[in-house]
Amino acid sequence: xxxxxxxxxxxxxxxxxxxxxxxxxxxxxxxxxxxxxxxxxxxxxxxxxxxxxxxxxxxxxxxxxxxxxxxxxxxxxxxxxxxxxxxxxxxxxxxxxxxxxxxxxxxxxxxxxxxxxxxxxxxxxxxxxxxxxxxxxxxxxxxxxxxxxxxxxxxxxxxxxxxxxxxxxxxxxxxxxxxxxxxxxxxxxxxxxxxxxxxxxxxxxxxxxxxxxxxxxxxxxxx
Amino acid sequence: xxxxxxxxxxxxxxxxxxxxxxxxxxxxxxxxxxxxxxxxxxxxxxxxxxxxxxxxxxxxxxxxxxxxxxxxxxxxxxxxxxxxxxxxxxxxxxxxxxxxxxxxxxxxxxxxxxxxxxxxxxxxxxxxxxxxxxxxxxxxxxxxxxxxxxxxxxxxxxxxxxxxxxxxxxxxxxxxxxxxxxxxxxxxxxxxxxxxxxxxxxxxxxxxxxxxxxxxxxxxxxxxxxxxxxxxxxxxxxxxxxxxxxxxxxxxxxxxxxxxxxxxxxxxxxxxxxxxxxxxxxxxxxxxxxxxxxxxxxxxxxxxxxxxxxxxxxxxxxxxxxxxxxxxxxxxxxxxxxxxxxxxxxxxxxxxxxxxxxxxxxxxxxxxxxxxxxxxxxxxxxxxxxxxxxxxxxxxxxxxxxxxxxxxxxxxxxxxxxxxxxxxxxxxxxxx
Numbered sequence: 001x002x003x004x005x006x007x008x009x010x011x012x013x014x015x016x017x018x019x020x021x022x023x024x025x026x027x028x029x030x031x032x033x034x035x036x037x038x039x040x041x042x043x044x045x046x047x048x049x050x051x052x053x054x055x056x057x058x059x060x061x062x063x064x065x066x067x068x069x070x071x072x073x074x075x076x077x078x079x080x081x082x083x084x085x086x087x088x089x090x091x092x093x094x095x096x097x098x099x100x101x102x103x104x105x106x107x108x109x110x111x112x113x114x115x116x117x118x119x120x121x122x123x124x125x126x127x128x129x130x131x132x133x134x135x136x137x138x139x140x141x142x143x144x145x146x147x148x149x150x151x152x153x154x155x156x157x158x159x160x161x162x163x164x165x166x167x168x169x170x171x172x173x174x175x176x177x178x179x180x181x182x183x184x185x186x187x188x189x190x191x192x193x194x195x196x197x198x199x200x201x202x203x204x205x206x207x208x209x210x211x212x213x214x215x216x217x218x219x220x221x222x223x
Numbered sequence: 224x225x226x227x228x229x230x231x232x233x234x235x236x237x238x239x240x241x242x243x244x245x246x247x248x249x250x251x252x253x254x255x256x257x258x259x260x261x262x263x264x265x266x267x268x269x270x271x272x273x274x275x276x277x278x279x280x281x282x283x284x285x286x287x288x289x290x291x292x293x294x295x296x297x298x299x300x301x302x303x304x305x306x307x308x309x310x311x312x313x314x315x316x317x318x319x320x321x322x323x324x325x326x327x328x329x330x331x332x333x334x335x336x337x338x339x340x341x342x343x344x345x346x347x348x349x350x351x352x353x354x355x356x357x358x359x360x361x362x363x364x365x366x367x368x369x370x371x372x373x374x375x376x377x378x379x380x381x382x383x384x385x386x387x388x389x390x391x392x393x394x395x396x397x398x399x400x401x402x403x404x405x406x407x408x409x410x411x412x413x414x415x416x417x418x419x420x421x422x423x424x425x426x427x428x429x430x431x432x433x434x435x436x437x438x439x440x441x442x443x444x445x446x447x448x449x450x451x452x453x454x455x456x457x458x459x460x461x462x463x464x465x466x467x468x469x470x471x472x473x474x475x476x477x478x479x480x481x482x483x484x485x486x487x488x489x490x491x492x493x494x495x496x497x498x499x500x501x502x503x504x505x506x507x508x509x510x511x512x513x514x515x516x517x518x519x520x521x522x523x524x525x526x527x528x529x530x531x532x533x534x535x536x537x538x539x540x541x542x543x544x545x546x547x548x549x550x551x552x553x554x555x556x557x558x559x560x561x562x563x564x565x566x567x568x569x570x571x572x573x574x575x576x577x578x579x580x581x582x583x584x585x586x587x588x589x590x591x592x593x594x595x596x597x598x599x600x601x602x603x604x605x606x607x608x609x610x611x612x613x614x615x616x617x618x619x620x621x622x623x624x625x626x627x628x629x630x631x632x633x634x635x636x637x638x639x640x641x642x643x644x645x646x647x648x649x650x651x652x653x654x655x
Contacts, residue, residue: 016265019241019640020290020383026338027330027372027382029365036351048239048342048349066265096287097267121265142290142383200380204387205395205556209283211384 008156009056011043013077015063015070016097016125020142021088022046022062028145035149038156055080058155060148064090064098064125071122071131078132085151086128089141093213096141098125136161139194141211147196164195167215168208172199180207192216228252230619232627237634239339239349241291242641246630248610250619258614260606260634262480264641273593278304278390278562278584285580285595286384289640291334293384294327294375295573298449299580299595304390307567307584310560315553316392317449319378322546323388324448324571325539326374329367330382331574332494332532332539335638336423337364340529343632344426360422363415367536370412374543377405392557399552406547409540416540417512423533424516428526429629431616435523435605437496438485440572446504446538447497449571455485456500456521463570466579472596480600480641489604492576493637494531495522509537525609528636562588573598575638599639606637 012022025032026047035041039058043051059081065071078084086092094101101124128134138147154161168190172179180186180202188207190199194215201208232248243264249257269288273281285300286293298320305312312320337360338350347353354361372382377397379385387393438459442451454460461469472481484490499521502510513519518530564586570579576598583591613633614626621629 014243016267018287018290018293020287020293023290023383026334027368029369030362032365033351033354033361036354041351045236045238045243046241047338047351050236050238052236066267070265096272096284097269099272100268103271125267141287144381197381201386204380206386206389 007038007040008058009054010039010041010058010060010152011051011054011056011077011081012041012045012047012060013043013062013073014045015061015074015091015128016066017063017088017090017095019046019062021091021140024087024143024145024148028149031145031149035152039152053080057082058152059084061086061091061128062088064094064127065122065131066097066125067121074128074131083135083155084128084132085136085138085148086134087138087140087143087148089139089211089213090125091128092137092139094125094127098127100125136163138163139213140196144196165215166195167191168193168195168197168199168202168212171195171197172202172208175199175203177202180205228620230623230626232623232630234627234631237631239342239631239635240639240641241289242639244634244639244641246627246634248614248626248630250626253619255611255614255619258607258610260603260610262603262641264480270593270595273582273590276590278308278560278582278588278590281582281590281593282388282390283384283386288595288597290383291331291640292327292573292575292578294323294379294388295571295578296595297385297388298324298571299569299573299578300582301388301390301569302449302571303567303569303580303582304560304584305567306569307565307582308390308560308562308588309565310391310558312392312558313553313555315551316557318546318549319393319397320388321448322543322550323375323378323385325543325546326371326378326382328371328539328574329536329543330371330375331638332536333364333368333371335574336419336529336532336536337361337368339638340635341426343628343635344428344529363419367412367415367419367540370408370540373405373408377401389557391560392555394556396552396556399550402547402550406544409544409547413540413544416537417509420509420512420530420533420537421516424513424518424530426529428517428524429613429617430517430524431526431613432523433525433609433612435525435609436485436488436490437499437521438490438492438577438601439497439500440570440577441501446501446542447572451570453570453577454500455490457486459485463568463579466568466570466596467581470596470601472600480603482604483596483601484604489608490601491605492598492601493528494535494574494576495525495528495636496576497572498531498534505534505538506541509534509541512537525613525633525636528638532638560588562586575599575602575640577601597640599637599641602637602639606634606639609633609636
């Protein structure tokens with residue numbers, strides 16, 4: 001993506017989430033300070049920059065769409081952004097809260113809240129791409145600093161970031177882990193999960209549980 | 224002397240807090256007529272999502288409540304499952320959990336002090352701007368934060384939503400060489416952590432004395448992370464299974480987080496509550512770092528929360544070094560778990576305070592019902608009470624901008640984690 005001569009502008013938006021993907025920036029240490037030298041961060045509420053309706057070159061979006069207000073907000077964010085990147089499982093797939101989509105959600109708010117009428121809450125939690133065009137999806141629960149910094153660096157060089165099509169299995173083999181499926185008969189989602197975490201679960205002796213989302217063809221069994 | 228004057232302050236999105244919160248303040252002729260700290264982050268219904276899930280999946284799910292304190296959510300959940308299934312973890316696993324928690328406290332507290340709170344005390348909008356004037360301070364803070372993250376990565380695989388802790392202990396034992404390197408890094412940073420305490424304790428702070436009840440976990444032998452009884456500055460001393468008989472939660476129209484009371488009154492949890500109640504368990508060389516500063520514990524000044532946080536960073540660095548020095552490889556990283564139909568409670572000290580969980584499990588180890596009470600919803604009633612008092616003390620005659628800045632500074636003392644606060648809603652319905 002071609003940038004103007006001035007510093008490219010960046011915004012980080014939060015929707016429904018745990019805030020863990022914004023930590024890819026806030027936990028970046030010195031890299032955060034370096035990033036602030038290379039781009040102008042115009043909106044990032046948790047870091048103290050407030051400018052919700054600003055026009056930016058790159059928008060990072062964390063979290064899923066859960067309220068009517070979210071639906072309006074994400075359209076506005078899209079309209080204000082040249083390049084929109086979703087960060088993490090919530091923004092890219094709905095996240096753990098999207099589990100409620102497959103249950104009878106109607107009764108849940110009633111069961112939990114004494115006053116459900118106070119709430120603005122949709123019956124589903126949905127990915128950003130269900131609502132607006134997304135230019136790049138970064139998977140992960142959470143995404144890590146390297147993923148977001150790499151995306152920014154690539155864009156700053158005028159190229160389109162590419163996301164690896166590998167699965168966790170490939171990372172796991174390269175790390176020299178003993179396969180937890182073959183050696184221990186554990187369940188492992190590694191063969192069908194996007195690479196990106198460096199196979200931390202098999203490395204620690206447990207099966208992958210799919211933080212980086214589905215990769216490749218998945219056989220869900222007979223219908 | 225004053226003219227009749229109406230002031231309205233609206234902060235639709237609070238900056239430098241975790242999650243989405245807002246503030247409404249109306250002043251009419253020198254009186255606060257409306258003050259609401261609203262939490263509008265939509266509920267994520269975790270307590271319902273957990274139903275039917277296997278006990279070993281629970282910590283992986285509860286971690287997702289909060290990216291800043293996932294370890295706390297894992298710890299309270301694991302201890303609850305272990306209590307329900309009568310599992311006794313080994314001293315090795317207990318020590319490693321303590322180390323993991325040290326990492327989270329260092330990370331979360333350092334993030335709060337430097338990226339969220341300190342700009343208020345020094346007159347900056349954010350830490351990135353502050354870094355231009357105070358590069359060494361910000362750099363020291365980010366380094367300590369990074370070290371907290373390092374501990375969680377070595378012990379847990381990654382710092383946000385670590386993957387290694389399980390019911391019964393840990394999936395695997397971190398290798399000796401990595402733990403040795405970690406220890407050296409912590410030893411090299413110890414001086415920075417001590418310096419941070421002195422720096423924070425000497426920051427310019429408003430002098431605002433308030434009356435409040437502090438609540439924390441108390442363990443006879445150690446500063447608490449994972450175990451203890453719940454005590455208060457009012458003389459409460461109960462087992463964690465008695466929590467529901469003394470504390471109650473209720474819904475307010477302006478907030479998706481429940482409020483909580485102890486015996487019908489607001490109370491405080493978190494670093495200041497802990498240090499107020501348990502400073503006697505902190506080593507004297509740490510308390511001596513406060514010498515010559517205006518900060519002494521116990522303190523009734525909420526702005527001293529930041530000094531309490533710094534002190535806990537220094538404590539966690541020391542404690543992590545001690546735990547690492549004693550570290551050895553175990554025979555087994557976890558003990559076996561046999562499930563049964565039972566209830567269990569977990570209560571640990573999250574960076575922001577007491578985090579209480581209760582689970583009812585089915586015989587096969589799946590969750591029947593879950594209840595989670597996070598620190599921020601416990602602090603919410605206290606925060607509103609504090610705002611009333613501190614704004615009065617500050618002076619309601621100040622202009623809207625000054626009032627807003629002071630109110631935000633007061634709110635940030637609590638390090639509210641709004642993502643946490645909305646995600647637990649109790650199942651008991653109280654509908655008229």
